[in-house]
Amino acid sequence: MDPLQAMTTKRPGLHIQDNSGSPAVSKEPTTLVATYPIASQSTLNIESNNNDSTVELQASDAASDQTQQPWISYSSELGMVGCFALMAMMVSLDAVILVPVLPDISEIYHVKPAKGAIWPITVYFLANAAFQRGYVAMTSIFGRRYLLMGGISTFSIGLILLSAAPSLFPVLLIGRGVQGAGAASMVSIPHLILKDMISDKRRPFYNCIILSSSAIGVSVGLVLAGVFLKKPADWKWVFYVSAPFCFLLLISTPFAVKPVGERLDSKIRIMKVDWTGISMFAGSMASLLLGLTWASSLQRELKWEVLLALVAGAVGMIATVLYERSGASRPFLPLHILRISPVTYFCVFIQSIVMAVQIIYIPVYLRRVHGLSPTLAGAILIPMVSTLFVSTSLASLIPAKLCHFCWILWLGWALNIISSAIFTTFDTSTKRGVCALVTLVTGLAHGLTISATHRAFREMSNSTTARDASLIAVFIRTSGFCLAIAGAESGFRTRLAIHNFHSTIPRIYALSFDDLMRILTALAGFGGLLSLFVGWKKRRG
Numbered sequence: 399m400d401p402l403q404a405m406t407t408k409r410p411g412l413h414i415q416d417n418s419g420s421p422a423v424s425k426e427p428t429t430l431v432a433t434y435p436i437a438s439q440s441t442l443n444i445e446s447n448n449n450d451s452t453v454e455l456q457a458s459d460a461a462s463d464q465t466q467q468p469w470i471s472y473s474s475e476l477g478m479v480g481c482f483a484l485m486a487m488m489v490s491l492d493a494v495i496l497v498p499v500l501p502d503i504s505e506i507y508h509v510k511p512a513k514g515a516i517w518p519i520t521v522y523f524l525a526n527a528a529f530q531r532g533y534v535a536m537t538s539i540f541g542r543r544y545l546l547m548g549g550i551s552t553f554s555i556g557l558i559l560l561s562a563a564p565s566l567f568p569v570l571l572i573g574r575g576v577q578g579a580g581a582a583s584m585v586s587i588p589h590l591i592l593k594d595m596i597s598d599k600r601r602p603f604y605n606c607i608i609l610s611s612s613a614i615g616v617s618v619g620l621v622l623a624g625v626f627l628k629k630p631a632d633w634k635w636v637f638y639v640s641a642p643f644c645f646l647l648l649i650s651t652p653f654a655v656k657p658v659g660e661r662l663d664s665k666i667r668i669m670k671v672d673w674t675g676i677s678m679f680a681g682s683m684a685s686l687l688l689g690l691t692w693a694s695s696l697q698r699e700l701k702w703e704v705l706l707a708l709v710a711g712a713v714g715m716i717a718t719v720l721y722e723r724s725g726a727s728r729p730f731l732p733l734h735i736l737r738i739s740p741v742t743y744f745c746v747f748i749q750s751i752v753m754a755v756q757i758i759y760i761p762v763y764l765r766r767v768h769g770l771s772p773t774l775a776g777a778i779l780i781p782m783v784s785t786l787f788v789s790t791s792l793a794s795l796i797p798a799k800l801c802h803f804c805w806i807l808w809l810g811w812a813l814n815i816i817s818s819a820i821f822t823t824f825d826t827s828t829k830r831g832v833c834a835l836v837t838l839v840t841g842l843a844h845g846l847t848i849s850a851t852h853r854a855f856r857e858m859s860n861s862t863t864a865r866d867a868s869l870i871a872v873f874i875r876t877s878g879f880c881l882a883i884a885g886a887e888s889g890f891r892t893r894l895a896i897h898n899f900h901s902t903i904p905r906i907y908a909l910s911f912d913d914l915m916r917i918l919t920a921l922a923g924f925g926g927l928l929s930l931f932v933g934w935k936k937r938r939g
Contacts, residue, residue: 549583
C-alpha cells in the first residue's frame with residue numbers, strides 16, 4: 399500500500415489511557431488513521447470516549463507547503479515557461495523604453511527637466527514595489543493564475559490610458575503607475591510558481607530562458623524608443639509596442655498556467671492582507687521621492703516643502719517597520735526573513751542604486767556630451783544589459799560544489815568598483831568603443847552579483863523561507879530603483895547648476911556625470927566591503 403495515503407486498520411480491544419488516568423477498553427473496533435506527508439513532521443492526536451477510541455496521525459502545521467506541492471508534467475512546464483518568458487520580455491521592454499528618450503518625452507508633455515521629468519520611470523517602479531507583496535499575499539485567496547490574469551489586465555488598462563489619452567503629464571504618470579501595478583504580478587508570481595511547481599534540477603535552466611527573454615526585451619526597448627521618435631507623428635508607438643504582448647498573454651495565460659496543487663482560502667481572508675502596511679509603505683516612499691525630486695530645484699536655501707516631505711517620508715518608513723514588527727497580523731514585509739542575512743539584503747539595496755543610476759545616466763551622458771541620437775545611446779547600453787542577464791543566468795547554472803557563491807559575489811563587486819571608477823574618467827573626448835566596453839564589464843559585474851546573492855539566500859535559508867527570501871530581495875531591489883532614480887536626478891541637477899560657469903553644455907554634463915560616478919564608486923566600494931561578511935557565520939561554522 400502506498401505510504402503517502404491514509405491507512406485504516408481494525409484492531410479490537412486496544413487499551414488507551416483516558417483523561418482520568420484509568421485504562422479504558424474499547425468495546426468497538428478502533429480505527430487507526432495514519433497519514434505520512436512528505437518531508438514533514440507528524441503529531442499523534444487521540445480522541446477517546448467510553449465507546450471507542452480513535453488514534454490519528456496527522457501532518458503538523460509546520461509542514462512546508464512547498465514539500466507537498468506536486469510537480470507538473472514536462473510538456474506543461476514548457477508552455478508555462480514560454481508564457482513567463484513573454485511576460486519578462488514585455489515587462490523589461492516597458493520598464494526601460496523611456497530611458498533614452500526622457501528629454502524628448504519631457505518636451506512632448508511640456509515638462510521642465512527640473513520639475514519631474516524622471517517621474518514617468520519613478521512612478522512605474524514605485525507602483526511595482528508597492529504591489530509586489532500584495533500579489534504574493536493574495537495568491538492563496540484568488541489563485542496564481544487569476545492574479546496573473548488580473549495583473550496583465552491592469553497593465554493593459556494602463557497601456558490603453560497612455561495610448562488614447564491626450565498628452566497631459568498627469569495622465570502619463572497615472573498610466574505609468576497603473577502599468578507598474580500590473581507588472582508587479584508578472585514580476586513576483588512567476589517566481590513563486592517556478593519555486594513551487596518546478597523541480598530543482600530544471601529550475602535553473604528555465605530561469606536562464608526567462609532572463610534571456612528579459613535581456614531581449616531591454617535591448618529592443620532601448621533601441622525602439624529612438625526609432626519611434628524620429629517622426630513626431632509616431633511617438634505614441636513607444637506605448638503601442640506593448641499591445642501585441644498583452645493580447646498574446648491574455649489569450650495564452652489561462653491555458654499555460656495550471657492551478658495544480660492550489661488550496662485556496664476563503665475570500666473573506668482578503669481583509670487579513672496587510673493593506674495598512676502596504677499603504678504606509680507606498681505613502682512614505684512617495685513622500686521621500688517627492689522630497690528628493692523637489693530638492694533638485696533648490697539652489698542655496700532649503701524650502702520647507704522639501705524638508706516636510708523628507709521628514710514625513712522618513713517618519714513614515716520608521717512607522718511602517720514598527721507596524722510590521724508588532725502591529726500587523728500578516729505583515730507584507732516579514733522581518734524574520736530579513737534576519738536571514740541583513741548584510742546581504744543591504745548589499746542588494748546598494749547594488750540596485752548603482753545599477754539604476756548607471757542605466758539612467760549613461761544614455762544622458764552619451765546624448766548630451768557626444769550628441770548621439772536616442773537610438774545610438776540606447777544601443778550602447780545593450781552590451782551592459784545583455785551581459786547582465788546572460789551572466790546572471792549562466793552563473794546560476796554553476797554547481798555549488800565547483801564554486802562557492804562568495805567567490806562569485808566578491809568578483810562581481812570587484813568588477814563593479816573597477817567599472818564605476820573608470821566611469822569617473824569619462825569626458826568629452828572619450829571614445830564610443832571605450833564606453834561600450836566599460837558598459838559590458840559593468841553588466842558582467844551586476845549579473846555575477848545578482849546571481850551570487852540569490853544563491854546566498856538559497857543556501858542560508860531553509861525550505862520554508864527560501865522562496866520568501868528571494869521575493870523580498872526582488873522587492874528591495876525595486877524599492878532601491880525608486881530611491882536611486884529620484885535621488886540621482888536631484889544630485890545631477892544640483893551638479894549641473896554648480897558647473898554652469900563652463901562655456902559649453904557638453905563640458906557641463908561631462909563634469910556632472912563624473913561627480914555622479916564618484917558617488918557610485920564610493921557606494922560600490924562600501925558594498926564590496928559588506929560583501930566580505932555575507933555568509934560569515936555559515937563559513938565559520
